[in-house]
Amino acid sequence: MNVELYERIWMWAASLLIVAFLGTIVLMTALHAVTPPSHFETVDSSNLVGNPEFANPGVRPGPDGGVVVTVVAETFDFSPNPIEVPANRPVTFRLTSADVIHGFEVVGTNANAMAIPGYVSQFTVTFPKPGEYLIACNEYCGLLHHNMTAKLIVKKEAP
Ligand code: CUA
Secondary structure, three states, X not given: OOOXXXXXXXXXXXXXXXXXXXXXXXXHHHHHOOOOOOOOOEOOHHHHHHOOOOOOOEEEEOHHHOEEEEEEEEOOEEEOOOEEEEOOXXXXXXXXXXXXXXXXXXXXXXXXXXXXXXXOEEEEEEOOOOEEEEEEOOOOOOOOHHXXXXXXXXXXXXX
Protein backbone atom coordinates (compact mmCIF):
# COMPACT_ATOMS: atom_id res chain seq x y z
CA MET A 1 0.00 0.00 0.00
CA ASN A 2 1.35 3.38 -0.94
CA VAL A 3 0.83 6.16 1.59
CA GLU A 4 1.71 9.70 0.60
CA LEU A 5 4.69 11.19 2.44
CA TYR A 6 2.68 14.06 3.94
CA GLU A 7 -0.07 11.72 5.03
CA ARG A 8 2.52 9.50 6.69
CA ILE A 9 4.03 12.50 8.51
CA TRP A 10 0.61 13.56 9.80
CA MET A 11 -0.23 10.02 10.89
CA TRP A 12 2.97 9.85 12.90
CA ALA A 13 2.44 13.31 14.36
CA ALA A 14 -1.11 12.43 15.42
CA SER A 15 0.04 9.14 16.95
CA LEU A 16 2.80 10.87 18.89
CA LEU A 17 0.31 13.42 20.25
CA ILE A 18 -2.00 10.65 21.46
CA VAL A 19 0.91 8.87 23.17
CA ALA A 20 2.04 12.15 24.76
CA PHE A 21 -1.46 12.98 26.08
CA LEU A 22 -2.09 9.49 27.45
CA GLY A 23 1.41 9.45 28.91
CA THR A 24 0.75 12.72 30.72
CA ILE A 25 -2.38 11.30 32.32
CA VAL A 26 -0.63 8.11 33.39
CA LEU A 27 2.38 10.00 34.70
CA MET A 28 0.33 12.52 36.68
CA THR A 29 -1.80 9.75 38.15
CA ALA A 30 1.30 7.84 39.22
CA LEU A 31 3.09 10.89 40.60
CA HIS A 32 0.29 12.79 42.30
CA ALA A 33 -2.47 10.20 42.72
CA VAL A 34 -5.99 11.39 41.99
CA THR A 35 -7.15 13.52 44.86
CA PRO A 36 -9.13 16.70 45.40
CA PRO A 37 -7.21 19.61 43.89
CA SER A 38 -6.92 21.52 47.17
CA HIS A 39 -4.61 19.24 49.09
CA PHE A 40 -4.20 15.62 50.13
CA GLU A 41 -6.00 14.75 53.32
CA THR A 42 -7.86 11.57 54.00
CA VAL A 43 -10.61 10.82 56.48
CA ASP A 44 -12.30 7.53 57.39
CA SER A 45 -15.71 8.00 55.75
CA SER A 46 -17.13 4.89 57.44
CA ASN A 47 -16.37 6.31 60.87
CA LEU A 48 -17.06 10.03 60.71
CA VAL A 49 -18.64 9.87 64.18
CA GLY A 50 -15.24 8.84 65.50
CA ASN A 51 -13.56 11.83 63.88
CA PRO A 52 -13.13 14.75 66.27
CA GLU A 53 -13.69 17.33 63.54
CA PHE A 54 -16.30 15.75 61.29
CA ALA A 55 -18.36 14.22 64.10
CA ASN A 56 -19.42 17.78 64.94
CA PRO A 57 -19.68 19.71 61.68
CA GLY A 58 -20.11 23.41 62.23
CA VAL A 59 -18.59 26.87 62.19
CA ARG A 60 -15.50 27.60 64.27
CA PRO A 61 -13.24 30.62 64.61
CA GLY A 62 -10.36 30.48 62.16
CA PRO A 63 -7.15 32.39 61.49
CA ASP A 64 -7.19 36.05 60.33
CA GLY A 65 -10.50 36.75 62.03
CA GLY A 66 -12.23 34.36 59.69
CA VAL A 67 -14.07 31.12 60.25
CA VAL A 68 -13.60 27.47 59.42
CA VAL A 69 -16.71 25.60 58.36
CA THR A 70 -16.67 21.83 58.62
CA VAL A 71 -19.33 20.32 56.38
CA VAL A 72 -20.48 16.74 55.97
CA ALA A 73 -22.51 15.87 52.91
CA GLU A 74 -24.67 12.76 53.12
CA THR A 75 -27.53 11.69 50.87
CA PHE A 76 -29.47 14.01 50.71
CA ASP A 77 -28.45 16.62 53.24
CA PHE A 78 -25.67 18.93 54.24
CA SER A 79 -24.68 19.31 57.84
CA PRO A 80 -24.74 21.90 59.33
CA ASN A 81 -27.72 23.60 57.75
CA PRO A 82 -28.08 26.54 57.73
CA ILE A 83 -24.46 27.69 57.75
CA GLU A 84 -23.89 31.15 59.19
CA VAL A 85 -20.70 33.03 58.28
CA PRO A 86 -19.54 36.64 58.49
CA ALA A 87 -19.25 38.87 55.43
CA ASN A 88 -15.85 40.16 54.30
CA ARG A 89 -13.94 37.57 56.27
CA PRO A 90 -12.05 34.56 55.00
CA VAL A 91 -14.32 31.52 55.19
CA THR A 92 -12.54 28.19 54.90
CA PHE A 93 -14.78 25.29 54.00
CA ARG A 94 -13.65 21.78 54.84
CA LEU A 95 -15.90 19.22 53.20
CA THR A 96 -16.24 15.51 53.12
CA SER A 97 -18.94 13.01 52.32
CA ALA A 98 -20.29 10.19 54.44
CA ASP A 99 -21.34 8.11 51.45
CA VAL A 100 -21.10 9.00 47.76
CA ILE A 101 -19.66 11.93 45.84
CA HIS A 102 -21.65 15.11 46.31
CA GLY A 103 -21.18 18.64 45.06
CA PHE A 104 -21.07 21.76 47.17
CA GLU A 105 -21.84 24.92 45.27
CA VAL A 106 -22.77 28.25 46.76
CA VAL A 107 -24.98 29.44 43.93
CA GLY A 108 -23.99 32.79 42.46
CA THR A 109 -20.46 32.73 43.91
CA ASN A 110 -17.27 30.97 42.93
CA ALA A 111 -17.46 28.66 45.96
CA ASN A 112 -17.71 25.24 44.40
CA ALA A 113 -16.10 21.93 45.31
CA MET A 114 -16.74 18.23 45.42
CA ALA A 115 -17.40 16.36 48.66
CA ILE A 116 -15.62 13.05 48.19
CA PRO A 117 -15.90 10.15 50.64
CA GLY A 118 -12.54 9.44 52.23
CA TYR A 119 -11.07 12.85 51.37
CA VAL A 120 -11.23 16.38 52.66
CA SER A 121 -11.81 19.16 50.14
CA GLN A 122 -10.78 22.54 51.39
CA PHE A 123 -11.08 26.03 49.98
CA THR A 124 -11.24 29.56 51.30
CA VAL A 125 -13.56 32.28 50.02
CA THR A 126 -14.76 35.67 51.13
CA PHE A 127 -18.38 36.71 50.73
CA PRO A 128 -18.56 40.48 50.31
CA LYS A 129 -22.35 40.63 50.07
CA PRO A 130 -24.45 39.77 53.12
CA GLY A 131 -27.58 37.80 52.47
CA GLU A 132 -28.95 34.31 52.04
CA TYR A 133 -27.38 32.00 49.53
CA LEU A 134 -28.45 28.64 48.21
CA ILE A 135 -26.05 25.74 48.57
CA ALA A 136 -26.72 23.08 45.98
CA CYS A 137 -25.35 19.63 45.37
CA ASN A 138 -24.17 19.66 41.77
CA GLU A 139 -23.03 16.06 41.45
CA TYR A 140 -25.74 13.53 40.69
CA CYS A 141 -25.93 11.43 43.86
CA GLY A 142 -29.23 9.60 43.76
CA LEU A 143 -32.99 9.89 43.46
CA LEU A 144 -33.34 12.99 45.63
CA HIS A 145 -30.25 14.74 44.29
CA HIS A 146 -32.37 17.67 43.14
CA ASN A 147 -33.59 18.16 46.74
CA MET A 148 -30.11 18.26 48.22
CA THR A 149 -29.72 21.88 49.20
CA ALA A 150 -28.81 23.95 52.21
CA LYS A 151 -28.80 27.59 53.17
CA LEU A 152 -25.80 29.84 53.67
CA ILE A 153 -26.42 33.00 55.69
CA VAL A 154 -23.78 35.67 55.23
CA LYS A 155 -24.09 38.10 58.11
CA LYS A 156 -23.10 41.72 57.99
CA GLU A 157 -20.14 42.44 60.23
CA ALA A 158 -20.90 44.13 63.51
CA PRO A 159 -19.73 47.76 63.27
CU1 CUA B 1 -25.75 15.11 46.67
CU2 CUA B 1 -26.43 15.39 44.44
